[in-house]
Amino acid sequence: MTDDFMSRWELSRRRVLGGAAGLGLLGPAAAFGQGAGPWSQPPKSKVDKLNFVVWTYGDIYARISKQFEADWGVKVDSTISSFNDHPTKLATMYAAGEKIDVSQSSPFSFPNFVSQGLVEPLDDMPGAKEYAADFTPFTKQVAMVNGKLMGLPYFATAWVWNYYSDMLEKLKFDKPFSTYEEFIEHCVKAKKDGVSRYPVLWVAGVGLEQLPGTWYQMTWNRGGTFFDKQGNHMLGPGSVARETLKWWANTFEKGLDIADPESLKVQFTTSAKAFGAGKNLYRGPNHHYGLNVANDPAQSPIAGKVKVLGSPGDGKTIADAHVYFLCTANRNKEWAWKLLQYLGGKTKDGNYTQAINLAKDAMLGSGYESVMKSDVIKTGWAPWGDVPEILKIWEKSAYIAEVCSSIYQPWHFPWTDQLNIEVQKCLTGQITPDACCDNLIKGIADAKRKV
Structure with missing residues (x-):
């Protein structure tokens, strides 16, 4: 995955089917929106703003930031680099003592980020166990490090x-x-x-x-x-x-x-x-x-x-999976966890909003079993390929x-x-x-x- 991958974000006819209205494509397996749950509860503390450090990919970060601000009234700042520059940029900011609430990683960088102390374990965060239980097998191999949950999925392929x-x-x-x-x-x-x-x-x-x-x-x-x-x-x-x-x-x-x-x-x-x-x-x-x-x-x-x-x-x-993680340099752990979920988990309405949009707009796979087995994949990928055949190949993949x-x-x-x-x-x-x-x-x- 490189800038080559990032540069191809196409918003064509698929975007018309996207957004909130597109959630209707999910069908019976879909109703990821589950109302009340840890994802819908506000932290007891308060923050003025949050931020994430990520690599560029279309307008997904502007869209999800806007949704977060509308749902929680907290502004989200972003530092966005090219894929190749991201690891260096993140490490430099961390070494300089800058606040970093949430970031992301390829599977190739993640072990180093963990060993260098950039990544906050998630096991004790509300709803974390439920996320881990929904991971696909090879997502677990990336996001679980030494038996601890260290990240939530960005996408899988x-x-x-x-x-x-x-x-x-x-x-x-x-x-x-x-x-x-x-x-x-x-x-x-x-x-x-x-x-x-x-x-x-x-x-x-x-x-x-x-x-x-x-x-x-x-x-x-x-x-x-x-x-x-x-x-x-x-x-x-x-x-x-x-x-x-x-x-x-x-x-x-x-x-x-x-x-x-x-x-x-x-x-x-x-x-x-x-x-x-x-x-x-x-x-x-x-x-x-x-x-x-x-x-x-x-x-x-x-x-x-x-x-x-x-x-x-x-x-x-x-196969491989890329992840988002909660950075140890966060300004507020509970609010950083909330933002992390908007990127790699559920939004306030209980939907896997980011995963769903990426599947429909860009044919990216999800790190969650429930998304991969839902109608969002069957319907969202259909314009581009033989979905049953792709999923059959998926089942034979190893990390x-x-x-x-x-x-x-x-x-x-x-x-x-x-x-x-x-x-x-x-x-x-x-x-x-x-x-x-x-x-x-x-x-x-x-x-x-x-x-």
């Missing part, structure tokens, strides 16, 4: 594949690939027949979960991991991760030459926009919500023709840390920087997959020494 249905028909294939052998067969035929110069668009742009996530996902789907349960790397000769990289690199090589060179520049949203040009047969593996770009008529010439596909074999895939447990370690960031460099060199033929993995093994020890 699972990795899927996409295909261009018209091109598949033109190639006279009855269905998309179900094995990696079929994947190569389809792509080679598309190239040979002159239907597509580069049949596959990978998500291989530099980032924390873009290029690395593609490698993680295919390794996990093939039965491998990057680290075992004891934290030992699984990148040696013959490992699933190494063999997966060899297979992946081969799609870029002159022998096959089926991978679009643009793959090395694109991240989740830019790849969805590029795929919308209709030049590729397959795209992935990538975040599920890219469908709201690839199937948006305002952004994609092939809107409606981009279909979702699960991974080969048993369909194992990966990304099960594949790459180093995200819990302070050395993960510098090591990921190296991973991006080495793997791109590998995919462009500058080094072999074996050399790439050997360099990354050495890089683990180097990164550990530096932190």
Whole structure:
């Protein structure tokens, strides 16, 4: 997730269905609005204002701040940075002793924020146990740290594949690939027949979960991991991760030459926009919500023709969740908790307002089981993709840390920087997959020494 992701906030026809009136879409499972409850009770103390420190994403923070001020009569200030700048901005403000009531984190930064003392435990806050009981399994793996509730969900996503249905028909294939052998067969035929110069668009742009996530996902789907349960790397000769990289690199090589060179520049949203040009047969593996770009008529010439596909074999895939948290630098814990709930929990009326709006407006998944099983997902996602199929893939997803447990370690960031460099060199033929993995093994020890 990067600025690339943030820049795509589109308020098109979906916004017309949003807002308070849109809550009627929730259907029978919906009535998240439950009247009286901890979320509807004002704290006994008083504050003049609150604030949150977040990364930019459309107008969601202006909207939720306005609702909070209308409901509680408390002004909300905000500090909003780019996604990449957010961790540094937050740490700088915290070190300077500034007041920070609520902030947010990717799963990659959260362990560090917790260990550095920025995050206030939530277990004793009113209604916290009810929230935790409603978490999806992989949201629990992010928001629960050492058995303590440390955050509430922002959004969740699972990795899927996409295909261009018209091109598949033109190639006279009855269905998309179900094995990696079929994947190569389809792509080679598309190239040979002159239907597509580069049949596959990978998500291989530099980032924390873009290029690395593609490698993680295919390794996990093939039965491998990057680290075992004891934290030992699984990148040696013959490992699933190494063999997966060899297979992946081969799609870029002159022998096959089926991978679009643009793959090395694109991240989740830019790849969805590029795929919308209709030049590729397959795209992935990538975040599920890219469908709201690839199937948006305002952004994609092939809107409606981009279909979702699960991974080969048993369909194992990966997922992640981002969180909001109550900062230890808060000015008033009870009121900060109230604001945190507006971002990552329930508003005064008992609705998961922010989660619902994000699902309807941007196809983002929720960290709450009740939202994921409600009509807001079934109806809200329907204009962009096959919702039952996406949810079936969702059920087969595992939290990304099960594949790459180093995200819990302070050395993960510098090591990921190296991973991006080495793997791109590998995919462009500058080094072999074996050399790439050997360099990354050495890089683990180097990164550990530096932190």
